[in-house]
Amino acid sequence: MGVEENVATDVATATTDVEETGAQEVTALAAATVVYPIAPGYRVNVRRGPGTQYGIVRTLPYGMSVPVYCQMPGEWISGPYGTSNLWDNIANGQFVSDAYVRTGSDGYIAQRCD
Numbered sequence: 001m002g003v004e005e006n007v008a009t010d011v012a013t014a015t016t017d018v019e020e021t022g023a024q025e026v027t028a029l030a031a032a033t034v035v036y037p038i039a040p041g042y043r044v045n046v047r048r049g050p051g052t053q054y055g056i057v058r059t060l061p062y063g064m065s066v067p068v069y070c071q072m073p074g075e076w077i078s079g080p081y082g083t084s085n086l087w088d089n090i091a092n093g094q095f096v097s098d099a100y101v102r103t104g105s106d107g108y109i110a111q112r113c114d
Contacts, residue, residue, distance in 0.1 A: 035065035036088075036101050039080040044100045050074020050087035057094050066090040066101065070113035082106060089113050 038044050038060055047054040051074045060066070068088040072095075076085045079099030084106065086098035103109045 033067050035067050036103050037065045038063075038096075039100050039102065042080065042100055044096050046090065046094045046096055047087075048093055048095070050095050052077075054095070060096070066096065068101065068103065068110045070111050071098065071108050072113040 041062065043062060044060045044064075046057045046060060048057055050072050053075070066088070067090060069091075070089045071086050072089070073085045074087045074095070075097075076083060077097040077099045079097060081099050081102060084097065084099045086108070087095040088098050088101055088103075088110075089095055
């Protein structure tokens with residue numbers, strides 16, 4: 001094998017190693033995302049902000065679990081998990097009342113949204 005063939009083989013191997021490592025990191029990140037169940041028997045409205053005065057983006061189906069990226073105070077809501085003014089950010093510009101999410105806490109379980 002000549003020098004050029006060795007270099008080409010090394011570059012191909014290095015590229016494959018980087019691609020595999022990147023895929024593993026993405027898989028690990030997805031596995032590390034904690035999701036919390038929505039109260040059984042409820043279809044919860046997802047809103048543009050922390051209150052019912054904000055528009056509905058979508059409605060979560062029964063049995064859904066959601067990530068909580070950050071939380072912020074807003075309108076007080078009574079639900080199956082108590083009365084709370086905490087709203088959970090489940091995606092960019094999407095909030096649900098914490099009173100419908102089983103987080104195991106009455107307080108913050110994630111950082112406060114900016």
